[in-house]
Amino acid sequence: MTRNPRLSRAVSGAVALMAASASHGNLAHGENIKKWNPPTLFDSRDFSHLAEVGQINTLVFIAGLGPQDARGRIDKTARIRGQTRAVLRNLKAALDAVGATPDDVVRIHIHVVGYRMMEGMIVSRQLRRFFGGRMPVSSFIPVDRLLWDGARVQIDAEVALNQGPGARSDGQ
Amino acid sequence: MNFGQGLRRCFVPSLVMLPPLAMLLAVGCATAPTAPRVTHLSPASLARLGQGSPVVVVRDGRKFLHIAGQTAINTDFELAARDFDSQVKIALQNLDLALEAGGARRRDILSLHVYFVDKDGAAPRYLLAQIKRYFKGTAPPAITYVGTPALVGAGMLVEIEGLAVVPP
Numbered sequence: 354m355t356r357n358p359r360l361s362r363a364v365s366g367a368v369a370l371m372a373a374s375a376s377h378g379n380l381a382h383g384e385n386i387k388k389w390n391p392p393t394l395f396d397s398r399d400f401s402h403l404a405e406v407g408q409i410n411t412l413v414f415i416a417g418l419g420p421q422d423a424r425g426r427i428d429k430t431a432r433i434r435g436q437t438r439a440v441l442r443n444l445k446a447a448l449d450a451v452g453a454t455p456d457d458v459v460r461i462h463i464h465v466v467g468y469r470m471m472e473g474m475i476v477s478r479q480l481r482r483f484f485g486g487r488m489p490v491s492s493f494i495p496v497d498r499l500l501w502d503g504a505r506v507q508i509d510a511e512v513a514l515n516q517g518p519g520a521r522s523d524g525q
Numbered sequence: 526m527n528f529g530q531g532l533r534r535c536f537v538p539s540l541v542m543l544p545p546l547a548m549l550l551a552v553g554c555a556t557a558p559t560a561p562r563v564t565h566l567s568p569a570s571l572a573r574l575g576q577g578s579p580v581v582v583v584r585d586g587r588k589f590l591h592i593a594g595q596t597a598i599n600t601d602f603e604l605a606a607r608d609f610d611s612q613v614k615i616a617l618q619n620l621d622l623a624l625e626a627g628g629a630r631r632r633d634i635l636s637l638h639v640y641f642v643d644k645d646g647a648a649p650r651y652l653l654a655q656i657k658r659y660f661k662g663t664a665p666p667a668i669t670y671v672g673t674p675a676l677v678g679a680g681m682l683v684e685i686e687g688l689a690v691v692p693p
Contacts, residue, residue, distance in 0.1 A: 414581045414636040414688070417669030418571070425572035443571055447580050450568035464671055497642075498672030500575045500649050509638075509669040516584060 385409050386459060386513055388489060399477040400491040404459040406513045413451050413512035417464065418443040419504040429503035433465070433472045436506040437479045444483070444508055455484045457514040461491045464507040468495035476506070561586040561690045563635065565664035575649075576656040577668030581635050588691040590627040594640065594684035595619040596676070609641075609648055609682045613655045616685050629689040632663040639670045640684040648672070652683070 385407035394402045420427055420439035428435060448454060463476060473493060481488070489510070499507050562585060565578040596619070597612035599605045605615050624630060639656070641648050649670070656668065666687070676684050 411582060411584045412586065412635075414583075414667040416577050416579050416581075416636070416667035417671070418579065421572040423570055423572055446568050446570040449570075450566050450580055451582055462669070464669075466672075494671070496671050497674045500653075500670040500672075507669070507671075509636075509667070511636075 385515065386457065388459070388487060398481060398486070398488070400488045402490070404490045406459055409513045409515050411451075411514050411516045413453060413457075413510075413514070415444065415447045415510040415512065417462070417499075417507040417509040418447065419499060419501050419507050421501070421504075427501060427503045433505060434475050434479070436504070437476050440506050440508050441479060441483050444510060447510075448512065451512070451514075452516070453512050453514050456487055457512045458484070458489045458510050459513050460511040461489050462509050463491060463493045464496045464499065465493070466496055466498055466505045560693055563633070563664075563690065565666075575668065575670060576653045576660070577637070577665045579667065581667040583635055583690050586690040587693070589635075590624070590629050590633075590689045590691050592620065592623045592627070592687040592689065594638075594686040595623060596678070596681055596684050598678070598681075604678060604680050607680060609644070610651045610655070612682045613652055616683050617655060617659050620685055620687060623687075624689060627689065627691060629691050631660065633689040633692060634666040634687050635690055636667045636688045637669070638686040639668060640673050640676060640686075641670065642675060642682045643672050644682075648682075 386409070387405040387407075388401035388403065390396050390402045418440055420431065420436040421443070422428075422439065428439070431439065445455075448457070463480075465472065465476065476493070480491075499505075561583050564582040564584070566580040566582065567573065567578060568580065571579050595616045597605045597615035598619075599615070604612075606612050621631070624634070639652065641652055643649065652670070656665070660666075676682070
């Protein structure tokens, strides 16, 4: 499917538009990826119920990323908002390394330590901004602890995309 | 994944070649496009996080193996050890058995989710030491560690779930 990426993008865009008119919710697509909420399930702004992955040749697995800065430090005073922001910075760096964008992310898990009820909204607001409202499939899981002391948020991700034959995936 | 694309790429040119060359091409292409390429990345902008590669890329994977959370439960359906360190060891042995049954090797693992119960704050240290040993000599997969208050069975302290790409 790498022969004419521009054409295939246009085609998948057209298909996505047609599908959008037939369902509600935040339908989104990367190349050959469709994410949507079917009318038979509640319409969430915070995630997509479904992600359909079509003709792609590359899958990327991103390990659970914590709120560390590049030197491995965690701002332990940072509340959930600051830690989520730091995690998303790291997710962006991981996506950049493989030439992927947030639209290419099909699934995430969000793990939160010491979860209090209203914090989901704080995390969701930042996720919506990160994904431009075109949300991946996700699960939000309160957990007991993460690997790193002081870390309260972790996000892992699965990404699907097409890389051309000459693509380097070492971020250089 | 792209079934058929590899075949088209290989067989179309082979039709216009001399027969012996065509045979070579066909044989060469029969395996080359189906071999998955796995790349492990550690972007400089990310801190080294525990044991595992932050980013794992698989290109042209055709067959994938999902492995259920492996624990220290043996074939008699008994928890084979009580202490954390032993349970991790047995869970990793069971992961090996699962890989073997599915035709994959340690180096074919793309991602792991490790769920652990930390009773005394020492679990991460034991866990990381064993994971490091397990992947010695091979690039580790993308690993996500999750501390949980309990696992499904009484006394269970670790569960390791995985996804691997099966080599042709």
